[in-house]
Structures are given as C-alpha cells and as structure tokens.
Amino acid sequence: MNLSFNTLDSPSVDKVGIEDRIARVKARSIKKEAKIKGLKLALNMIDLTTLEGIDTENKVKQMCYKARHLHDVYADLPSVAAVCVYPNFVKTAVNELKGSAVKVASVATAFPSGHSSLNIKLEDTKIAVDSGADEVDMVISRGRFHKGDYGYVFDEIAAVKAACGKARLKVILETGELGNYDKVRKASDIAIYAGADFIKTSTGKIQPAATLPVTLVMLEAIKDYYYKTGKMIGMKPAGGISNAKLALHYLIMVKETLGNKWLTNKWFRFGASSLANDLLMQLMKQKTGVYQSTDYFSKD
Amino acid sequence: MSKKIEELKFSGEWDLAPAPESTNHISVKKEYQLFIGGKFVKPKKGKYFSTINPATEKKLSSIAEASKEDVDRAVKAARKAHSGVWSSTSAKERGKYIYRIARLIQEKSREFAVIESLDGGKPIRESRDVDIPIAAAHFFYYAGWADKLNYAFPNQNPSSLGVAGQIIPWNFPLMMAAWKIAPALATGNTVVLKPAETTSLTALKLAEVIQEADLPPGVVNIITGAGATGSDIVNHKDIDKIAFTGSTGVGKIIMKSIAGTAKKSTMELGGKAANIVFEDAPLDQAVEGIINGIYFNQGHVCCAGSRLFVQESIYDTLLRKLKDRMQSLIVGNPLDKNTDIGAINSKEQLGVINKYLSLGKKEGADMFQPSCDIPSKGFWCAPTLFTNVSQSHAIAKEEIFGPVLAVQTFRTIDEVITKANNTPFGLSAGVWTDKGSKVFNLTSKMRAGVVWANTYNKFDPTSPFGGYKESGHGREGGLHGLAPYLKF
Numbered sequence: 001m002n003l004s005f006n007t008l009d010s011p012s013v014d015k016v017g018i019e020d021r022i023a024r025v026k027a028r029s030i031k032k033e034a035k036i037k038g039l040k041l042a043l044n045m046i047d048l049t050t051l052e053g054i055d056t057e058n059k060v061k062q063m064c065y066k067a068r069h070l071h072d073v074y075a076d077l078p079s080v081a082a083v084c085v086y087p088n089f090v091k092t093a094v095n096e097l098k099g100s101a102v103k104v105a106s107v108a109t110a111f112p113s114g115h116s117s118l119n120i121k122l123e124d125t126k127i128a129v130d131s132g133a134d135e136v137d138m139v140i141s142r143g144r145f146h147k148g149d150y151g152y153v154f155d156e157i158a159a160v161k162a163a164c165g166k167a168r169l170k171v172i173l174e175t176g177e178l179g180n181y182d183k184v185r186k187a188s189d190i191a192i193y194a195g196a197d198f199i200k201t202s203t204g205k206i207q208p209a210a211t212l213p214v215t216l217v218m219l220e221a222i223k224d225y226y227y228k229t230g231k232m233i234g235m236k237p238a239g240g241i242s243n244a245k246l247a248l249h250y251l252i253m254v255k256e257t258l259g260n261k262w263l264t265n266k267w268f269r270f271g272a273s274s275l276a277n278d279l280l281m282q283l284m285k286q287k288t289g290v291y292q293s294t295d296y297f298s299k300d
Numbered sequence: 301m302s303k304k305i306e307e308l309k310f311s312g313e314w315d316l317a318p319a320p321e322s323t324n325h326i327s328v329k330k331e332y333q334l335f336i337g338g339k340f341v342k343p344k345k346g347k348y349f350s351t352i353n354p355a356t357e358k359k360l361s362s363i364a365e366a367s368k369e370d371v372d373r374a375v376k377a378a379r380k381a382h383s384g385v386w387s388s389t390s391a392k393e394r395g396k397y398i399y400r401i402a403r404l405i406q407e408k409s410r411e412f413a414v415i416e417s418l419d420g421g422k423p424i425r426e427s428r429d430v431d432i433p434i435a436a437a438h439f440f441y442y443a444g445w446a447d448k449l450n451y452a453f454p455n456q457n458p459s460s461l462g463v464a465g466q467i468i469p470w471n472f473p474l475m476m477a478a479w480k481i482a483p484a485l486a487t488g489n490t491v492v493l494k495p496a497e498t499t500s501l502t503a504l505k506l507a508e509v510i511q512e513a514d515l516p517p518g519v520v521n522i523i524t525g526a527g528a529t530g531s532d533i534v535n536h537k538d539i540d541k542i543a544f545t546g547s548t549g550v551g552k553i554i555m556k557s558i559a560g561t562a563k564k565s566t567m568e569l570g571g572k573a574a575n576i577v578f579e580d581a582p583l584d585q586a587v588e589g590i591i592n593g594i595y596f597n598q599g600h601v602c603c604a605g606s607r608l609f610v611q612e613s614i615y616d617t618l619l620r621k622l623k624d625r626m627q628s629l630i631v632g633n634p635l636d637k638n639t640d641i642g643a644i645n646s647k648e649q650l651g652v653i654n655k656y657l658s659l660g661k662k663e664g665a666d667m668f669q670p671s672c673d674i675p676s677k678g679f680w681c682a683p684t685l686f687t688n689v690s691q692s693h694a695i696a697k698e699e700i701f702g703p704v705l706a707v708q709t710f711r712t713i714d715e716v717i718t719k720a721n722n723t724p725f726g727l728s729a730g731v732w733t734d735k736g737s738k739v740f741n742l743t744s745k746m747r748a749g750v751v752w753a754n755t756y757n758k759f760d761p762t763s764p765f766g767g768y769k770e771s772g773h774g775r776e777g778g779l780h781g782l783a784p785y786l787k788f
Contacts, residue, residue, distance in 0.1 A: 011582065011583050011584070012580070012581075012582045012734040013582050013584070013585070014582035014585040014754050016585075016754070016755060017582060017584075017585025017586075017588055017589065017754065017755065018584075018585060020585075020588065020592075020755075021584075021585070021588050027425055027429070027637070028316065028637075028638055029316070029319035029637040029638055030316060030317075030319075031316075031317045031318070031319045032317040032318075033317050034314065034315065034316045034317040035317070037314055038314065041314070220584045223308075226305070226308075227305060227617075227620065229305075230305040230306070251314075255310065255313070255314060255628075256310065256625075256628040258308065259308035259309050259310045259624075260308075260309050260310065260311075260312065260313035260314070261308065261309070263313055263314055
C-alpha cells in the first residue's frame with residue numbers, strides 16, 4: 001500500500017484552465033423555479049457547524065433546534081443535513097436530534113491542526129463514534145504530506161477509517177495549507193483510495209478555506225475514481241461559503257461535473273454556519289417578492 | 301474491471317429555468333441605408349435585402365444593397381477624406397478619435413451584444429464576454445499606436461497607403477470590423493468596409509457610433525451587400541489595399557483579381573486546426589479547451605480546433621470526459637444567458653454542416669451527439685464528434701465551419717507533427733502537455749500562425765494573428781498588424 005501511494009500518479013492540474021472553467025460556472029444564471037429548487041437543495045446539504053473554544057452545551061442545543069426548524073414561517077422546508085461539533089458535544093447533539101433525519105458529525109483527530117500521535121487521533125475518533133456520531137470529520141497530517149510521506153498519510157486515514165466503524169468518514173485536506181492544485185489533487189486521491197467516504201476542503205480555521213476551483217479539482221478526483229471503481233465518494237466544501245449565490249454556483253458545478261447522482265446530501269454537503277440564513281432570506285424573497293431584515297431570521 | 305459502470309447523467313434532475321437577456325433597450329431600425337461620406341444614404345438602385353434572426357427565422361430589418369455606383373461613391377468619399385483631411389490630421393488627433401470610438405462601444409456594449417446575438421445566432425454569453433470587449437480592446441490598443449508609428453518602425457518613415465477596402469465575415473461581425481478599422485485608422489488610412497450580408501447590423505450600429513464620435517466624413521464608409529458588392533470593392537481601381545477575412549475559396553478569387561495591380565493585401569482565410577493532447581496533459585482542462593476550441597461560436601471560427609489528436613494511452617479516458625462534458629452543454633435560444641451553443645448562422649451554412657455530417661457517416665466514421673432539445677424553428681446543429689476518423693476523410697481534411705470535431709489518435713510526437721501539418725491550412729493549433737520542452741518542440745515544428753499551449757482560443761489585441769499556407773498571409777493584431785497598412 002505504502003509503496004503504491006508514494007508513487008501514485010495523479011493527473012496534473014492546470015491553474016489557468018481550472019479558473020477558466022470556474023468563470024463559466026459563475027456565468028450560469030439560476031432563476032425562478034430552478035432557483036427555488038436550488039436554494040432548498042442547498043439548505044438540505046448544510047452541515048450546520050459550531051467549532052469554537054467558547055461553545056457551550058446550550059449553544060449546541062440551540063443549533064440542533066435550528067437544524068430541524070430552519071424557518072417555521074415557511075412551510076415544507078427541508079432540515080439541514082447534519083450538525084457538526086467537537087467530540088465532547090456529540091452526546092448532547094445526538095440527544096437533541098433523536099428521531100430526526102439530521103445526522104451528527106464530529107470533528108476528530110486533533111482537529112484542526114492534526115498535530116498529535118496516531119494513538120491519540122484514534123482515541124479521539126473512538127470517543128466521537130462511541131458517543132453516537134454518525135459521521136467523523138478528520139484532518140490529514142499536512143506536515144507529513146508536504147514531506148512527501150504519502151504512505152504515512154494514507155495509512156493514517158485508513159486507520160481512522162477502521163476506527164470509525166459504521167460512521168462515515170470525511171477527510172479534511174485543509175487545502176489552504178497545501179499550496180497548489182496539483183497537491184490538492186494528490187491529497188484527494190490519497191484520501192479517496194485510503195477509504196474516505198467524503199473528501200472535505202477545509203477546517204474553516206485557515207484562509208483561504210473552500211473555493212470553487214479547489215472544489216472542482218476535488219470533484220474531478222471523485223469522478224475519475226467513480227469511473228475506475230463504480231464507487232461514489234462525497235464532497236464537502238467548508239468555510240467561506242456564506243451566501244446563496246455562491247452556494248448555487250457550487251451546485252451547478254457539482255451537477256455539470258458529477259451529474260444528477262451527486263445532487264443529494266448523501267453525496268454533497270456545505271460546511272457552513274451563516275449560509276443557512278442567507279438561503280432562507282432568498283427563499284422568502286422568492287415567495288414574497290421583497291427582502292426581509294436579517295432580524296427576522298434567528299441566529300442560533 | 302469487467303463490471304459495467306453506470307454512465308453519469310447531467311440533465312433532467314435540476315434543469316435551469318430560462319434566463320433571457322432583455323431586448324427592450326436596443327434599437328434596430330426597420331431599414332438601414334449605406335454609410336457613405338459620414339451620412340446614411342439610400343442605395344442608387346433602391347435595392348434592399350432582409351436580415352433575419354437565425355434562431356427564429358424572423359426578419360429583423362431591411363438592409364441596403366450597394367451597387368457598383370454605390371461602391372464608387374464610397375471609394376470616392378474615402379479618397380477625398382484621405383487626401384483632404386485624414387492624411388494631414390495629426391497622429392495624436394487620429395488617436396483621440398479612435399479612443400472615442402472605443403469608449404462609445406464600451407458604453408453601448410450591452411446593445412451591441414444583444415444585436416450581435418439576434419442577428420448572428422451566437423450565445424449572448426459570448427457576444428457579451430468575448431466579441432464586444434475584444435472589439436473595444438482593439439480600438440483602445442490601436443489608438444495608442446497612432447502617434448507612435450515612428451517608434452514602431454524606427455528610421456523607416458512610415459506613411460499611410462490611402463484607401464483600404466475591407467471585407468469581413470459573418471462569424472464575429474463587430475469584432476472583425478474592429479480588427480480591420482482600428483489599425484487602418486491608426487496608420488492614417490481611410491476605409492470602405494463591407495460586412496457579410498447575414499450580419500450587417502452591428503457594423504451599421506458601428507457606423508452610428510462613428511458618426512457620434514464625429515469622425516471626419518468619409519474616413520470610414522460602411523456599405524452593405526453580398527458577394528457582388530465585395531467583388532466591386534476588390535476590383536475598384538482607386539483602392540490601395542484589400543483586407544479580407546473569409547473562406548479560402550473566396551480568398552483565392554480575390555488574389556486572382558488583384559494580381560498585377562498595385563493593391564496590397566492581407567488575407568485571413570480558413571483553417572483546420574489540430575488540437576493535440578499528450579498523455580501527460582492536465583486532462584480535465586484539456587477537455588475544456590477542446591470544448592472551447594470547437595464548440596465556441598457553433599464552430600464558426602476560422603481557428604477552431606476541429607481536428608483532435610489524442611495520445612493512444614489516454615484515448616478512452618479523454619473521450620469519456622469529453623462526452624460527459626458535451627452532455628452538460630446547453631443548446632438553444634442565443635439570448636438565454638445559459639446557452640452554450642446558439643443557432644447556426646444561416647440556412648446555407650446549416651446545409652453545408654449537414655452535408656459533412658452525412659459524409660462523415662458515409663465514409664465510415666462514428667458520430668456522437670449528446671441528447672439535447674433543439675428548437676423547432678431556426679437553424680440548429682447539436683455539438684458533434686466523430687471517432688474512427690482517418691486522415692483522408694473529408695471531415696478531417698476540409699473546413700466544416702460548424703460544431704463538428706474529428707478525433708484521431710497517435711502514438712509518437714513525430715507521428716502527430718506529421719499528421720497535424722498534413723493539411724493545406726495553417727492558421728492555428730493547440731498542444732496540451734505538462735512538459736515545457738514538449739511544448740517548445742512542437743510549437744517550433746507546427747506550420748501554423750498561432751499555437752496555443754494548454755489553452756485555446758485566447759485573443760488579445762497585442763498578439764498578432766494570421767495564417768501559413770492556404771490560411772492566408774499578413775498579420776492582424778499587435779505591432780505586426782500595423783505594417784500591412786503602411787508604406788515605408
């Protein structure tokens with residue numbers, strides 16, 4: 001395994017070409033019924049996230065309520081896909097979301113830096129899973145990756161995957177620390193082949209976080225893997241996606257790159273906290289014809 | 301590996317709603333006259349022809365047909381303006397006029413874009429983001445050269461030729477007018493320009509802009525008509541230079557008719573460009589470049605990358621990626637902001653393309669078209685690719701000027717260079733590889749005027765453009781674009 005991934009031949013990525021493609025994605029105009037459908041789809045793909053040192057049980061509870069009741073004034077809204085918290089809040093979230101379709105995701109493996117030993121990382125993962133997390137968001141060892149120790153990175157992901165048991169594993173590449181698109185592609189391939197169920201751009205703690213071009217590079221890796229193996233891998237851009245227009249452009253890109261099958265929260269997620277309210281505001285605008293004050297949308 | 305993997309689907313799940321660009325801000329007259337000597341004048345013989353919207357087949361306007369007498373009037377006006385005003389106008393003043401035209405095009409860019417798409421069938425995304433900005437950029441660029449000709453050609457004492465007759469095609473109507481008029485004015489020449497008969501409207505709008513810019517009467521004359529009018533311009537005795545963009549067939553006729561005269565010429569003619577993808581290329585971006593190379597402007601592009609050469613080892617992968625990308629292209633209403641492929645410019649051109657489609661199948665190539673809804677009225681052709689193509693098939697040899705790609709494979713670099721150069725054309729080429737040395741090896745051996753590396757169809761006024769062999773002679777754009785309008 002190690003050997004094959006130290007020599008893994010990921011295709012190269014051309015920066016100018018990727019950015020040209022993104023310009024075309026951004027030129028798509030999403031109107032009327034397509035817009036309403038897209039906004040609802042995006043809402044349903046959100047991993048509502050709080051990952052702060054000052055998180056409290058109460059804040060997590062409030063967020064879980066919001067996850068199920070996004071904006072009760074608007075009938076038939078979907079819930080978000082999941083809430084994403086630190087391992088020590090997983091139990092609270094699981095309790096709050098019992099009986100709902102909303103999943104509980106937990107970050108693990110010495111999030112966000114990943115600077116710790118494998119034992120600690122596996123223990124961290126176990127705590128999250130044992131507390132009832134449906135999904136684990138791990139970080140890769142960027143230091144080892146930059147050193148060229150791809151085998152280590154691969155094995156670490158594989159070990160965490162094993163520790164996840166039934167929980168789905170999202171592997172955070174922290175693309176803002178990888179340097180260029182070629183590295184993003186390489187890290188994507190390593191994560192996918194090592195057993196990731198999802199690949200994810202960022203922790204949200206580093207700038208730049210998710211961008212359209214970086215996400216496109218990762219979507220292409222997912223597509224190549226699909227055509228090689230028939231297996232679907234999920235994608236989660238996280239951080240920096242705070243408005244509806246940008247979210248819709250992400251979805252257009254997913255649709256035009258991976259097709260219809262990925263347009264569900266089983267295979268695509270947004271890691272975001274403030275995006276939900278902007279989507280809600282746009283949905284209300286479509287319904288009533290006017291923009292409402294942000295004060296009408298609860299900030300949990 | 302034997303397991304069948306389900307192909308991805310790209311439509312039917314979340315299709316985009318119509319997003320048409322508004323047309324209520326444009327003004328198109330019912331009837332257009334000839335622009336001669338700074339005024340719009342009726343044609344001597346009183347003849348008019350119709351221009352239609354190729355997406356709906358509805359008539360947009362009536363356009364004056366210039367007769368031999370009208371051509372003569374236009375040339376006389378241009379001659380008078382050259383000897384009376386323009387050749388003695390200071391270079392700095394000439395520059396100011398050209399800047400003014402550039403700014404006016406920018407101000408009216410939305411109107412220009414909508415009319416260009418209505419009259420020619422190209423997607424609004426392209427007329428808005430490519431045609432009109434490039435047209436303005438050419439005027440800006442050449443305005444800057446007007447008072448610097450002595451620095452462009454030191455110790456050569458450059459001076460203008462006189463009257464330039466310019467004949468342009470229907471694929472990039474305003475942009476081609478800009479490519480022709482801007483360097484001619486910057487170098488002190490006066491102009492008689494004829495747009496193609498199916499796409500006269502933006503050139504006539506440009507005439508209005510030129511009037512508004514207060515250019516001295518007769519410096520630019522824009523006359524409309526079909527091939528006969530073009531022939532009258534070419535054969536007029538008092539024209540000093542012919543600048544032509546169009547088919548190689550017509551280019552040859554023009555060169556024959558001006559042989560033995562003092563007329564100078566630049567010819568920008570057809571092409572059958574090779575787009576070459578090596579196994580170490582950034583494949584996903586190459587796919588985008590192939591799409592942009594052949595389906596841009598419905599393939600009505602002289603430098604279209606209509607021959608694709610794929611290295612054997614990546615053939616299956618690349619073809620799959622290419623077909624997937626073709627599934628996500630939207631064909632339809634040119635004025636919809638989401639349209640990727642608009643209408644074919646004319647019924648005649650659609651006939652030509654369809655002839656090649658049946659010829660391709662008859663010669664034994666395999667045709668692929670994505671499933672897409674095509675409007676019932678108007679002229680349309682789905683994006684098409686042919687595999688199992690031989691170098692000797694007509695679809696691999698002749699310019700189709702439509703959204704039709706002929707795909708071949710190769711093993712070695714020498715093989716692909718031989719195949720790519722094995723054509724009477726030589727306008728452009730593309731090469732896709734991650735290796736710089738391969739790029740330079742190939743670009744130095746390609747007999748083509750423009751070779752793009754890891755991109756395609758990139759245009760800039762600073763960069764010269766023109767062909768080898770039967771793709772023409774002379775260069776447009778850049779410093780090189782000044783020389784054909786000067787004597788030293």
